[in-house]
Amino acid sequence: MSATASGRVQSLLDDYVESFLQHLRGAGYAERTIRKKRTVARAFVRWAKRKGIATTDLNDGHVDAFVLRLPRGGESRRQFELAVVRLFLDYLRATAGLQRPSAETPFSSVASLLQQYENHLRKDRGFAENSLRVYLPLIRTLLASKVVDSDFPRSMKAFTIRDFVIARTRNRSAEYVRLLATALRSFCRFLFLSGNLPIDLSASVPRVCKYRQCTPPAFLTPEEVTRALAAVDRSTPRGRRDYAILLLLARLGLRAGEIISLELEDISWRTAEIVVRGKGRTIDRLPLLRDIGEALAAYLRKDRGVSKSRRIFLRMWAPRVGLAGPAAVGHIVRLALAQAGIRRSGRGAAHLFRHGLATRMIRHGASLPEIAEVLRHRSQMTTSGYTQVAFEALREVAQPWPARRGVR
Secondary structure, eight states: OOHHHHHHHHHHHHHHHHHHHHHHHHTTOOHHHHHHHHHHHHHHHHHHHHHTOOGGGOOHHHHHHHHTTSOTTOHHHHHHHHHHHHHHHHHHHHHSOOOOOOTTSOOOSHHHHHHHHHHIIIIISOOOHHHHHHHHHHHHHHHTSTTOOTTTTTTOOHHHHHHHHHHHOTTOOHHHHHHHHHHHHHHHHHHHHTTSSSSOOGGGSOOOOOOTTSSOOOOOOHHHHHHHHHTSOTTSHHHHHHHHHHHHHHHHOOOHHHHHTOBGGGEETTTTEEEEEOGGGOEEEEEOOHHHHHHHHHHHHHTSOOOSOOBSSBOSSSSOOBOSSHHHHHHHHHHHHHHTTOOOOSSOTTHHHHHHHHHHHHHTTOOHHHHHHHHTOSOHHHHGGGGGGOHHHHHHHOOOOOOTTSOO
């Protein structure tokens, strides 16, 4: 190891570890947790020094190599160290000028290939963060499988994709299979357009048959919505936060991703409006209803606290940043339903409130264009699915069913 490289790594230990720990304190981590993370960060720096890795050269591959030094059997310890070192590396990228692989970087590893695919989705395709959270883990699963070899991706064939899909979709839901197939087609098109595959293999991904509107959408009745809201303990900080989230779902029919994206500037208290960033990067203004405004004000004044994040809803535990994703809202909904004794199966727990709002509207005589405007649907085909829940109206137009002794 050269003296220059040794000096750079030593400066990493001297200049950045302690400032990293101060950063964690500012994010709300407890001292006990910070001490554990200090041990891992210092171990990583010593390991980098022994390997002769300069500060500016550190990357995700070094993180994986550092964690793999641990003996087998310590999976929980390995996961903890992996999380700490990734957090440390993100901090270095923000403060020490470390760069992520750019779109112009040649494909040198599976990690850089995944990074370039992410850049393609983000910059070329304009994907939202919520969509990236769906696509990237699925493609990461492909890159971690036996399909990947030393000649990947040029070694990919139609039958390898087919075998991968078949192997990964056993005992999986139809929605998971559909998302996996969609992500694989997108990845194959990216490989072809970027010149890493001579042919487009997207057509070789098996298609998934999923019928639209084959069953009525699951929804919450007005009584169940009332029970779910009443079940939240508003005497606690978590309860006040969750209650405000549930009100946004029940009264305005917001999607989980839209709630996650809400920022402090999106609330106009004087005009009683709330700005919502919806699908397709659309921006809408909705009325800030009185009960929603009161719930938001109570949470913001008492419980949100100080944070560099501009998101309205923050984690209860360190780091005090915005909620990780739509799944966090789904967890809040499932907890409220369980406390209210309401059982609902299937995916999309947060959408139960949205479906419930549409169901109430259509049963009270609202037209499909009116429902589409409230729910901000881009196509009325989506809204038409709620006609299946207007059971009384459907009975009026239903044709008699033939039977042996007359119609029924």
